[in-house]
Amino acid sequence: MKDKVYSHLKKRYDDVYSITPNDLGFPWLTKFYKTLTAQLKFFPFKIFVPLALIITVIIYLVFGILIVRLVSLLQYGF
Amino acid sequence: MVSKILTSVIMVLHNLSRLIFSPYTAMRKIVQESDYGQVGVIFGLVYLYFLYANIIRERTLHPFIISKSALTSFTVFLVTFFLVTSFFYIVGKMLSLKNLKYRKLVFSFAYSVFPALLWFIATSTLYFLLPPPRTISIPGKMFALVFSTYSISLFLWRFILLYLSVRFSLKTTFFKTIAIIALFFIWFIPYSFVMYQLKIFRIPFI
DSSP states (O other), X not given: OHHHHHHHHHHHHHHHTTSOOOOOSSHHHHHHHHHHHHHHHSOTHXXXXXXXXXXXXXXXXXXXXXXXXXXXXXXXXX | OHHHHHHHHHHHHHHHHHHHHOHHHHHHHHTTOOOHHHHHHHHHHHHHHHHHHHHHHHTOOOHHHHHHHHHHHHHHHHHHHHHHHHHHHXXXXXXXXXTOOHHHHHHHHHHTTHHHHHHHHHHHHHHHHSOSOOOSSHHHHHHHHHHHHHHHHHHHHHHHHHXXXXXXXXXOOHHXXXXXXXXXXXXXXXXXXXXXXXXXXXXXXX
16 A cells, blocks of 8 residues: 555656756746746636737737738638 | 547546646656557547548548548648657757656647647637637627637647646756757747648648
């Protein structure tokens, strides 16, 4: 039983530390990076979709109907 | 044989769902994969997509036209895949990175194809259902907003998977990973432009 727990924990430890944790040089930057990546690790679409919507609205507000032409171009892009 | 293929298909679906819900842990597991059947399944899906896209584009079911064109696209896709993975492998070798294995790059980059594959499938289907060009009417603008949001979301997902593929395959730090990706774009953007000029891929499929 002990061996099983040990090997499970060891495997988990090896998995987590298969790569060295990131250090961006400045503590505040590393903290910001870790906060951001923690959100991206689980269902990142909860961030992607609102962010994509904001980007789309900004493009629409800045370039206007050009976004409609861009979408037409993309539709021919397959 | 059949059970092996079925296992690979189930594993691909399992890993795909994990890439959607927890891409970080999924990619960490994917680089440890050794079942090449999964890569075969993904490449098979890509080939099926090229067949589907040609049916939509050419508006024909003529087997010769469809298969010839699909085979060309698929061959270029395979060459591009080989070039991209080899590039990262060579960079890893040049940086004398420990535990560098080409297999890890093959698996991580094969799975990273999914955002592009899903985008292309949706775009082809929409091309058939709602043929372009879009108009500046209210429905046209609404479609443009939804399509752009969908495209940008998948692009962000693609970029995260690219980052994770490089980070887990080469085991590099954040800055090194970003630098290697920047180096990759230096040749990949002109390469994509050449593909565009040759009318092979309008938008890079990788």
